[in-house]
Amino acid sequence: xxxxTGPAGQRHAGALLTSGEFSRASxxxxxxxxxxxxLGLLSPARVDPGTGYRFYAPAQLExxxxxxxxxxxxxxxxxxxxxxxxPHDSAAAELAAYWGQVEAENxxxxxxxxxxxxxxxxxxxxxxDTSSTRQTLAIRYAVQSDIGLCRHDNEDAAYAGSRLLAVxxxxxxxxxxxxxxxxxxxxxxxxxxxxxxxxxLGALDHATRRARSRLRELAKSDPALEGMGxxxxxxxxxxxxxxxxxxxxxxxxxxxxxxxxxITHDHxxxxxxxxxxxxxxxxxxxxPQRALVLRALVTDRTYEADLELxxxxxxxxxxxxxDGLHGAADASEISRVLRTVTDPHQAAxxxxxxxxxxxxxxxxxxxxxxxxxxxxxxxxxxxxxxxxATLPLPVGG
Ligand SMILES: [Mn+2]
Numbered sequence: 001x002x003x004x005t006g007p008a009g010q011r012h013a014g015a016l017l018t019s020g021e022f023s024r025a026s027x028x029x030x031x032x033x034x035x036x037x038x039l040g041l042l043s044p045a046r047v048d049p050g051t052g053y054r055f056y057a058p059a060q061l062e063x064x065x066x067x068x069x070x071x072x073x074x075x076x077x078x079x080x081x082x083x084x085x086x087p088h089d090s091a092a093a094e095l096a097a098y099w100g101q102v103e104a105e106n107x108x109x110x111x112x113x114x115x116x117x118x119x120x121x122x123x124x125x126x127x128x129d130t131s132s133t134r135q136t137l138a139i140r141y142a143v144q145s146d147i148g149l150c151r152h153d154n155e156d157a158a159y160a161g162s163r164l165l166a167v168x169x170x171x172x173x174x175x176x177x178x179x180x181x182x183x184x185x186x187x188x189x190x191x192x193x194x195x196x197x198x199x200x201l202g203a204l205d206h207a208t209r210r211a212r213s214r215l216r217e218l219a220k221s222d223p224a225l226e227g228m229g230x231x232x233x234x235x236x237x238x239x240x241x242x243x244x245x246x247x248x249x250x251x252x253x254x255x256x257x258x259x260x261x262x263i264t265h266d267h268x269x270x271x272x273x274x275x276x277x278x279x280x281x282x283x284x285x286x287x288p289q290r291a292l293v294l295r296a297l298v299t300d301r302t303y304e305a306d307l308e309l310x311x312x313x314x315x316x317x318x319x320x321x322x323d324g325l326h327g328a329a330d331a332s333e334i335s336r337v338l339r340t341v342t343d344p345h346q347a348a349x350x351x352x353x354x355x356x357x358x359x360x361x362x363x364x365x366x367x368x369x370x371x372x373x374x375x376x377x378x379x380x381x382x383x384x385x386x387x388x389a390t391l392p393l394p395v396g397g
Contacts, residue, residue: 001302003155009304011142011317013178014048014245015058016045016046016055016056016057017056017057018053018054018057019033019044019053019055019057021368022055022056022060022061022120022188024063025058025061026061026064026065026068028031028064028067028068028069032071032292033054033064035077036067037050037054039077039081039082041077041080041084042060042063042064042067042084043365044056045057045060049212058105060354063272064228066083066084066091067080067084069086069215070083070095070361073098073099074102075098076307077368077388079094079098082094083095089324092196092198099167100374108113108196110144111194111196111396112196112199114194115193115194115195115196115199116202118190118193118194119190119191119193119195119207120121120190121190121201122189122190123190128133129151135239135372135374136239136240137237137239137240137312137317137371137372137373138371138372138373138374138375139162139163139316139345139369139370139371139372139373140346140368140369140370141160141161141165141301141344141369142343142344142345142347142367142368142369143158143159143160143165143348143365143366143367143372144345144348144351144352144365145158145345145352145363145364145365146352146355146356146360146363146364146365146388147363147365148324148325148355148356148360148362148363148364149356149361150359150360150362150395151362151363152359152390153167153175153177153178153180153363154363155170155177155181155363156168156169156170156181156322156324156363156364156365157170157181157182157184157185157230157365158185158320158365158367159185159189159192161192162192162237162252163186163191163192163193163194163195163236163237163238164189164191164234164235164236164237165234165235165320165324165369166185166188166232166233166234166235166319166320167227167231167232167233167234167250167320167321167365167367168181168182168184168185168230168231168232168233168250169181169230169231169248169249169250169322169324170182170228170229170230170363171229171230171293171325172225172227172229173222173294174225174350175222176225176227176229177228177229177230177319178229179218179225179228180215180218180225180230180297181225182217182232183209183211183214184211184215184232184297186214187207187208187210187211187214188207188208188211188220188232188234188378190335191203191204191207191236192325194238194351195236195238196238197238197239197241198308200236200238200241200242200243200321201243201307201308201309202244203236203243203246204234204236204244205245205305205307206308208232208245208247208297208305211232211297212302215228215229215230215297215298216299217379218299220314225299226299226300227298227299227300228298228300229295229296229297229298230296230297230301230323231247231248231249231250231293231323232245232246232247232248232250232305233245233246233247233248233250233251233264233294233320234320235252235318235320235349235369238313239312239374240311240312240313241310241312242309242310242311242312243307243308243309243313244262244263244264244306244307244309244355245306245307246264246265246305246306247295247296247297247304247305247306248266248267248295248296248297249267249271249293249304250264250269250320250321250322250323251264251266251319251320251321251323251326252318252319252320253263253318253319253321253338253369254316254317254318254320255316255317255319255335255336255338255339255382256313256315256316256317257354260331260334260335260338260339260341262331263308263319264306265306265312267294267296267303268288268290268292268293268294269287269289269292269294270287270289270292272294273287274277279380282308290327291323312371313371314371314372314373315370315371316370316371317338317344317368317369317371318367318368318369318370318371319334319338319351319366319369320365320366320367320369321351321361321364321365321366321367321370322363322364322365324355324360324361324362324363324364324365325351325354325355325364325365325366326354327361327362327377328354328355328358328359328360328361328362328364329351329354329355329370330358330385334351334354337350337351338351338352338368341373343368344369345368347368347395348366348367350367351364352364370396
């Protein structure tokens with residue numbers, strides 16, 4: 001005789017399911033179900049007081065399915081509890097807000113990952129630059145270096161790229177100065193990639209420490225290099241933000257609104273004496289220890305570099321130079337060239353000429369960089385409505 005029970009798996013609506021049955025139907029593990037119960041996400045309809053067995057109502061499958069979906073999205077449990085308690089339309093709005101947050105976080109992480117891949121590999125990142133905020137500012141730059149009239153070698157080194165400008169002035173006998181400045185510039189070079197603005201100072205700090213370690217490795221492998229060192233003054237761009245790292249007596253200047261400002265502080269004995277009021281500016285040129293640098297990147301000590309975050313503005317002009325320029329030319333002459341010579345390359349050449357005219361006592365290196373509007377992204381196709389303006393002009397007859 002057949003009884004009232006139907007085929008296996010079919011039950012009367014409202015009949016409770018064991019936790020095993022509910023687990024299979026909801027595709028949530030029994031362990032997960034226990035966790036959700038503990039967290040108040042999905043409590044069993046009944047717990048047998050004697051055995052502790054859990055039973056669920058078939059109507060709870062809908063919520064169990066929603067919990068499983070939200071878990072697959074990676075939503076934190078506390079937030080799932082919130083969404084599950086809401087009516088569907090409010091739950092949808094909450095979910096949209098959550099996903100917006102995830103996308104924003106992912107975008108920031110993607111930017112950081114892109115920078116790190118480029119930086120650690122030493123190449124411009126293979127990951128396409130997908131930063132949502134298009135760059136609005138760029139730099140147009142020129143670099144010039146000259147041995148001067150009194151030296152046999154040029155111990156200055158420099159790098160100029162679309163995001164990184166750096167000047168290093170090496171010191172130390174037996175070619176040590178050249179080795180030191182070149183090694184430090186080489187350690188900075190991987191920074192010439194897209195860097196999230198929030199990472200500018202961290203990136204400069206890391207690269208500067210890596211540069212110092214590199215000097216120590218080189219000195220360890222060749223004792224003749226022990227005691228070598230170098231200054232470093234570098235600017236690193238991320239759109240309208242720039243990071244400045246500075247150690248030694250090379251300098252950075254800014255020309256803004258027709259006025260020139262020195263934006264680095266010399267790490268020299270004479271600057272310290274000047275700051276303390278012990279000498280006057282006029283006494284610097286004749287001071288016997290005017291060339292004494294108090295802080296630099298060296299092999300045997302750790303001196304900290306200055307780090308600073310600055311805002312860049314359209315129309316700003318920056319100069320990075322070794323002391324071969326500011327030691328041989330007056331600030332007023334440097335300012336005049338920067339304010340009156342429009343082309344960065346010509347300005348850099350004119351500054352070198354100033355140093356030579358001042359006796360050329362030292363190697364001299366100048367980087368002149370103008371903050372200009374960013375060119376339109378080259379991936380962009382010409383807009384059809386403006387195609388006349390973007391067509392190449394006919395050449396010849
Ligand atoms: Mn020098």
